[in-house]
Each structure stands twice: as C-alpha cells, then as structure tokens.
Amino acid sequence: MTSQLIKKIVTGDEIRNAFLKFYSEKLHKIIPSASLIPDDPTVMLTIAGMLPFKPVFLGLKERPSKRATSSQKCIRTNDIENVGVTARHHTFFEMLGNFSFGDYFKREAIQWAWELVTNIYQLSVENIIVSVFHEDGESAKIWRDEIGIHPDRIVKLGEKDNFWSSGKTGPCGPCSELYYDFNPEKGLQNIDLEDGDRFIEFYNLVFMQYNRDSSGKLTDLKFKNIDTGMGLERMAQILQKKKNNYETDLIFPIIQKICEIANIDYFSSDDKNKISLKIIGDHTRAVIHLISDGVAASNLGRGYILRRLIRRMVRHGRLLGITNEFLPHIATVGINLMQNNYPDLKNNNDLILNEIKIEE
C-alpha cells in the first residue's frame, strides 16, 4: 500500500485511537485511564502513565494481563513556572503507553515503537533521533543493526536523561527516547538534544528492570518490564505542524474562548498575552479533571494545588483585562472538548462548574 492510500493521522483523537489500536493488535489489553488521585502515598497526583501499574512492576499486585496499553491522564506541577512560557510544558497532559509485565523487553519495545511512528504516524526517518543510556549497548545495537538507524542518529546520554524512575525509590531502569527533529537540514554533527527549538522528545521507552531502595541501591525486579510514554500533546504538535502544543486541537478551542471573552486575537497578541492565554488554556484542563476526580479546593495537599491553579487562571484573566466572572465559561468549553474520552466530566459537569464558581 502506498502512503497516499493510508489515511493521515492528525487530530488528537486520531493519535490516541491509533496508538491504542496498534498495541491492542499486538495483544495489549486496553486499560482505561485511572484517576488523577493515585493509590500511592509517595506521590500526590498521577504523574505518569505507569503509576497505576507500579504495584504490578514491584510484584505486589497481580498483572492485569501480560501486556497493557493506556491513555492515562497525568498532572505534573513541578515545572509550573514553565507552563505557557515554553512550547510544551503542561500541568495536565495525556500519556499514551504500552506496558509489558515480564513479557516482551527491549527488542519488541523498540521494533514496535519504530513501526508505530514510521508506519502509522508516518514520520520520516530524517526527522527521528534516538537516545540511549550510555551503558546500554544492547539497545544501541538493536537500533543500529535491527532497525537500521544510522549511528549518527543514536545519541548516548547519561543517567540524568536516560535512566527513568517515578521517584526517589521504586521501579526504574535505563530508557531510550525518540526525538523529533524540526530542522533536519542542520545535519547530524554536534547534535544537542537540549535544543528545544529544534528537538522535541516524544516517546520514552523505559526498560524497567530495577527497584531502587531509599539508600539508592538497585536490585533486580522479579521480571523485566517495559513502561513507555508518548506525550499526546507533543505528538499532536508534530502531526498538526504547530509551533507549540497549545495551538493543537487538544487545547486551542479553550484559548479561542478566552480570546472571545477578552475580545482579543491570539495570533496578533504580544508574547505576554499569549503566555496568559496558554496558562489559562493549560490549567483549565487540569482543574476540570481534578474536580471531576474528587479534589476540592483547600489549603492543603491536592486541594491547594487545585486552589493555586484556579488563582493563577483568575490572575491571568485579569492581566488580559477580563473583570467579570469567566472561569465557568472556559471550563464548559474544556468539558465539551474532552467529555467523549472522559465521560466523567459530563457526569460531574455541575460539580465542576460549582466548585470553580465558588473559588473564582
């Protein structure tokens, strides 16, 4: 089949569906997104697609199947100051993942990731760079000899970049990441993957094989596992050819509504206003999901995270010149945008709007 006959995958929904379909055809069980409130005392919120599977990786809970795939809603607030400022930092994001619980390992994880991004998402080889953990010769060899990637496209990085763990303790392991190169014409010499204008990391393959204890000691997990994460918003930016994640169909309708209320135009706005628009767009998604999952605004823990996000939205609304109550209108657009994939948003519509109204 020529590529012209294969339907191009563009929208956020198409990207999510194609991912889950691809892995379910590879015998992965589709697991619905878990709550943002994790069943895990070491973290306040679900920060990665693997979090609901942490007890399975640790051998504390039975595996739901040997292979699983999910689109997991996640929230990270450690980089909140970067949200709206960089092209791709978010509080709320959706992480697409495929998981092996003591079943396949590096070879299949790499081969399938490659098949997915080149055949299904149809990215060109010229736009892909991969990184591997510098001590992981096995992965580098698979990329080079079995996938056939030119060695100049394989970058070896240290622990900071290519050894993943969900926290100070717990399951962890070396990883291999796929990056998209927006400027392949610049060549493969002196590649700096930290250059966020040129490269975006979009798919992380973690070879989860150790447990780290509080002293930092690594011991082998009972099984060798796979944990991967593809940022849905990042893949949308790539396939929709947008300058940043906020301009994709996953977030932009919310920004358009804020523009309508503030009576401004996004594209002709200055950087300062654009940042405010992006912050409100980002936080809207986090806030509606947090409330829907049972968080109420307060001065403690998760409740304080919610309160802080809502206050930041109000403040940026003021900076845009909005003086009337506006958050319920914005939240309604967010709920409508996401309710097909997250029906709880529809069921909890009144609860969400009430909580936001009171806080505002």
Ligand code: SER
């Ligand atoms: N857990 C890894 C990450 O969050 C891969 O899913 O990047």
